[in-house]
Amino acid sequence: MAIVHTVMFSFKPLIPREEVDGVCERMLALKDNCLHPQTNKPYVKMAMGGIDNSPEGMQEGITHVFVSEFESDADRKYYLEEDKAHLAFVNSIEGIVEKAQVVDFSPGVFTEPHEHTN
DSSP states (O other): OOEEEEEEEEEOTTOOHHHHHHHHHHHHHHHHHOBOTTTOSBOOOEEEEEEOOOTTOOOTTOOEEEEEEESSHHHHHHHHHTOHHHHHHHHHTTTTEEEEEEEEEOTTOOSOOOOOOO
């Protein structure tokens, strides 16, 4: 089942715009830089992102949002726990990102599966 991975950032005050732009470019480049351990080919199905432009005022400091998609939970697990490109990116934003929030979902799934007892 596909998994949509949403990452939201706010940056520390006084971080230069060029540095923020670099983080955003590197985040989007993960789509091509993250390679599947068995196929050695990119496995992030889709990636996009941008700066917030909502007029609603409910951002609570979040300024940039990125959305990517994985084919399976196994692919997401590898990305989060083992992918060297992703782990290097996470280390590279330390001291730059003030706040990070992550929300994942599977399209069309609105309840958690429940174990059935007999």
